[in-house]
Amino acid sequence: MPKVLVSDPIDQVGIDILSQVATVDVKTNLTPEQLVQIIPEYDALMIRSGSRVTKEIIDAGTQLKIIGRAGVGVDNVDVPAATRRGIVVVNSPEGNTIAAAEHALAMMLSLSRYVPDANSSVKSGQWDRKSYVGAEVYKKTLGVVGLGKIGSHVANVAKAMGMKLIAYDPFISTERADQLGCRLVELDLLLREADYITLHMPKTPETTHLIDAEALAKMKPNARIINCARGGIIDEVALAEALKNGQIAGAALDVYETEPLGESALRALGKQAILTPHLGASTAEAQVNVAIDVAEQIRDVLLGLPARSAVNIPGISPDVMEELRPYMQLAETLGKFVGQLAGGRVELLNVKLQGELATNKSQPLVVASLKGLLSQALRERVNYVNAGIEAKERGIRVIETRDAAVKDYAGSLHLEAKGSLGAHSVTGALLGDGEIRITDIDEFPINVPPSQHMLFTLHRDMPGLIGKIGSLLGSFNVNIASMQVGRKIVRGDAVMVLSLDDPLPDGILTEITKVPGIRDAYTVTL
Numbered sequence: 114m115p116k117v118l119v120s121d122p123i124d125q126v127g128i129d130i131l132s133q134v135a136t137v138d139v140k141t142n143l144t145p146e147q148l149v150q151i152i153p154e155y156d157a158l159m160i161r162s163g164s165r166v167t168k169e170i171i172d173a174g175t176q177l178k179i180i181g182r183a184g185v186g187v188d189n190v191d192v193p194a195a196t197r198r199g200i201v202v203v204n205s206p207e208g209n210t211i212a213a214a215e216h217a218l219a220m221m222l223s224l225s226r227y228v229p230d231a232n233s234s235v236k237s238g239q240w241d242r243k244s245y246v247g248a249e250v251y252k253k254t255l256g257v258v259g260l261g262k263i264g265s266h267v268a269n270v271a272k273a274m275g276m277k278l279i280a281y282d283p284f285i286s287t288e289r290a291d292q293l294g295c296r297l298v299e300l301d302l303l304l305r306e307a308d309y310i311t312l313h314m315p316k317t318p319e320t321t322h323l324i325d326a327e328a329l330a331k332m333k334p335n336a337r338i339i340n341c342a343r344g345g346i347i348d349e350v351a352l353a354e355a356l357k358n359g360q361i362a363g364a365a366l367d368v369y370e371t372e373p374l375g376e377s378a379l380r381a382l383g384k385q386a387i388l389t390p391h392l393g394a395s396t397a398e399a400q401v402n403v404a405i406d407v408a409e410q411i412r413d414v415l416l417g418l419p420a421r422s423a424v425n426i427p428g429i430s431p432d433v434m435e436e437l438r439p440y441m442q443l444a445e446t447l448g449k450f451v452g453q454l455a456g457g458r459v460e461l462l463n464v465k466l467q468g469e470l471a472t473n474k475s476q477p478l479v480v481a482s483l484k485g486l487l488s489q490a491l492r493e494r495v496n497y498v499n500a501g502i503e504a505k506e507r508g509i510r511v512i513e514t515r516d517a518a519v520k521d522y523a524g525s526l527h528l529e530a531k532g533s534l535g536a537h538s539v540t541g542a543l544l545g546d547g548e549i550r551i552t553d554i555d556e557f558p559i560n561v562p563p564s565q566h567m568l569f570t571l572h573r574d575m576p577g578l579i580g581k582i583g584s585l586l587g588s589f590n591v592n593i594a595s596m597q598v599g600r601k602i603v604r605g606d607a608v609m610v611l612s613l614d615d616p617l618p619d620g621i622l623t624e625i626t627k628v629p630g631i632r633d634a635y636t637v638t639l
């Protein structure tokens with residue numbers, strides 16, 4: 114049975130799902146050193162935001178197939194290191210959307226009415242009504258930075274509360290912002306106009322310290338800012354200074370540059386600052402959602418099935434994956450085939466998606482072709498996760514072309530590999546029952562199913578040649594399962610494809626190339 118390590122607290126429902134297919138160990142509060150030490154025994158790792166999965170941990174996880182983040186942000190996982198090792202990283206893109214949005218809204222209202230400080234004062238025996246005169250959000254301007262899933266829900270609720278909405282998000286369309294009743298503006302204008310600013314984008318090199326001293330200086334003196342996205346998007350030192358000096362009216366933070374928050378000037382601030390310990394996703398509902406979402410994906414990957422929200426496999430949605438599944442096998446087979454014909458170092462792979470495959474949805478077939486091509490060199494080390502990166506690192510240029518006009522089959526795939534030893538191509542398609550057919554090799558039309566051991570020759574179409582090859586194989590005790598020839602003109606160049614019951618013994622290929630009329634011979638093992 115595979116083994117799964119759960120290194121942060123997750124809902125029991127997730128553990129139950131994982132236990133269907135694996136032995137599950139829940140070990141929380143591990144130090145990075147302890148994690149490095151125990152990770153080699155595990156096939157999967159499930160985390161929340163408490164565990165930082167570094168390159169060192171990933172490299173130590175020699176059995177790891179999948180890392181599941183029970184939440185949205187994967188900034189606590191070294192995704193490039195996982196990708197390089199072919200480890201799938203999955204998250205739960207929507208499981209905690211509502212929880213995080215509601216926390217941001219709770220922070221906005223709490224900031225406006227000083228709820229946390231007023232509560233503490235009553236609990237400490239006081240009855241102070243003068244210190245807590247707040248502000249209404251009604252008719253105020255809310256600036257949403259990052260109008261994705263969480264930002265959109267915040268915008269919808271804020272609109273219902275009568276707020277005016279502006280938004281900054283360089284990656285969304287004006288139409289989408291219009292639908293949400295948001296005026297899309299530049300960040301500079303948002304900072305100057307908004308009474309409330311709420312952040313809902315990922316932490317990236319571009320967003321780190323996006324809200325620095327300069328940005329804070331642009332905000333209105335009555336402005337309040339909320340960060341329930343990621344620590345480090347706001348420069349905490351500059352923020353504490355701006356709050357202390359009354360440069361802005363308030364800030365509510367759920368996330369910090371370093372978590373848990375250590376010694377910080379933020380802790381010394383009064384009612385104008387609200388600090389929560391990364392609680393955005395901490396609702397019973399969200400924790401059930403993310404645990405199910407991620408545990409199911411880990412279970413599926415351990416069973417050899419695709420993950421539905423992998424962050425490091427480009428663009429394979431479950432629906433598309435279902436449609437493409439039979440073609441993925443075709444692409445991988447053709448990749449293996451053309452890689453072996455090309456031999457040597459491949460410099461270019463041209464993937465032509467034909468007929469019904471000539472759509473953008475077929476992009477995963479390019480990855481599958483690369484996986485097949487590289488499997489000769491990398492064996493089981495290459496998978497759908499790292500095929501692209503491995504190809505790039507080997508200097509293999511990939512060209513994708515689409516031709517909907519090719520209609521011999523509903524959909525067909527043509528791969529051409531160019532390298533140090535020349536260029537070769539292969540075309541394949543699926544029959545009605547899903548069986549793979551190789552329909553063309555090096556522009557010679559044929560029609561053969563792939564088999565484990567194959568011999569392929571380029572030769573002159575002349576009497577007696579096929580017999581000689583048959584006798585030669587017989588003298589080496591190799592049994593021929595099937596044979597097919599293809600040619601363009603009589604007595605011109607031709608190809609022969611043989612399916613063999615046995616692998617070709619060493620030395621026979623050289624003997625075959627010595628047969629008069631044979632120009633080239635290749636073995637292919639699938």
Ligand SMILES: NC(=O)C1=CN([C@@H]2O[C@H](COP(=O)(O)OP(=O)(O)OC[C@H]3O[C@@H](n4cnc5c(N)ncnc54)[C@H](O)[C@@H]3O)[C@@H](O)[C@H]2O)C=CC1
Nearest residue numbers: 186213259260261262263282284313314315341342393394
């Ligand atoms: N406090 C908490 O417990 C939680 C925090 N989060 C965090 O909330 C953030 C947003 O999550 P979702 O809405 O689910 O993500 P999402 O991917 O749906 O939306 C993110 C949006 O940010 C935008 N964006 C990217 N770069 C930007 C930039 N430079 N400036 C402005 N906008 C930019 C994107 O275009 C996208 O529309 C993530 O960082 C996530 O980790 C999510 C859940 C819980």
Ligand SMILES: O=C(O)CCC(=O)C(=O)O
Nearest residue numbers: 161162183184185186394
């Ligand atoms: O796991 C958690 O509680 C944090 C959630 C979070 O920050 C996220 O989903 O990005």
